[in-house]
Amino acid sequence: MRTAKLESDDWVNGFLFVANRPILDFLNTRPVLAQEPTELLTDVHALERWLIASGIVHSPKMKGQLRSWRHSPEAALFLKDLLAFRERLRDAVLRLEAGSAPSDEFIQEVNDGLLKHPLAATLRKRDGGIIREPFFEFKRPSDLWTPFYNGVSDLISDPETQRIRRCEACVVHFFDTSKKGSRRWCSMNICGNRLKVAAYQRRKRDGHNSSPGCAGIVSAT
Numbered sequence: 001m002r003t004a005k006l007e008s009d010d011w012v013n014g015f016l017f018v019a020n021r022p023i024l025d026f027l028n029t030r031p032v033l034a035q036e037p038t039e040l041l042t043d044v045h046a047l048e049r050w051l052i053a054s055g056i057v058h059s060p061k062m063k064g065q066l067r068s069w070r071h072s073p074e075a076a077l078f079l080k081d082l083l084a085f086r087e088r089l090r091d092a093v094l095r096l097e098a099g100s101a102p103s104d105e106f107i108q109e110v111n112d113g114l115l116k117h118p119l120a121a122t123l124r125k126r127d128g129g130i131i132r133e134p135f136f137e138f139k140r141p142s143d144l145w146t147p148f149y150n151g152v153s154d155l156i157s158d159p160e161t162q163r164i165r166r167c168e169a170c171v172v173h174f175f176d177t178s179k180k181g182s183r184r185w186c187s188m189n190i191c192g193n194r195l196k197v198a199a200y201q202r203r204k205r206d207g208h209n210s211s212p213g214c215a216g217i218v219s220a221t
């Protein structure tokens, strides 16, 4: 039951989307499930599903291109490099969360990546106005670097990097977009309720009589 609830609220097609930034959702593709770090991007097909679930890839043409790479050795090599990059990104994010800056090597790596994989833009009419959207063209698997390098550069140059935070109860990272900037958990369904219930049970055990203050939390445990 609980799994079904999580699927509907925080998971899309087997991936967690709670971070408010696709690049942090990407970082969260190696969560700790059942006590063990679990790789969700297990192969190129899984990456294809993640790129679609994240909304980065949406056009039928791009989806078709991704599908054609499922068994491509070049795409497999790209995925291997991408997962190694994800762990270097993890180090950069942990540094930011600790109030420090990413390493010079990491910034240089992203700079090199931005030069090699610049982000194009396209204009489109919508609702009587004109909007500017990122434009990706995937001719070869290495073109997939574009959204990742650009997502990282947007994240680490954000004026509010103090809003990049790790859940107080698990390994999931997120960008706090709450008004007060006081978000503490990856998700109320996953960790928030669990911690509230634990605190409630602790208070009860200690003889206090306070309420957990959130309807329905017992059913979520």
Ligand SMILES: [Zn+2]
Pocket: 167, 168, 169, 170, 171, 172, 185, 186, 187, 190, 191
């Ligand atoms: Zn959590």
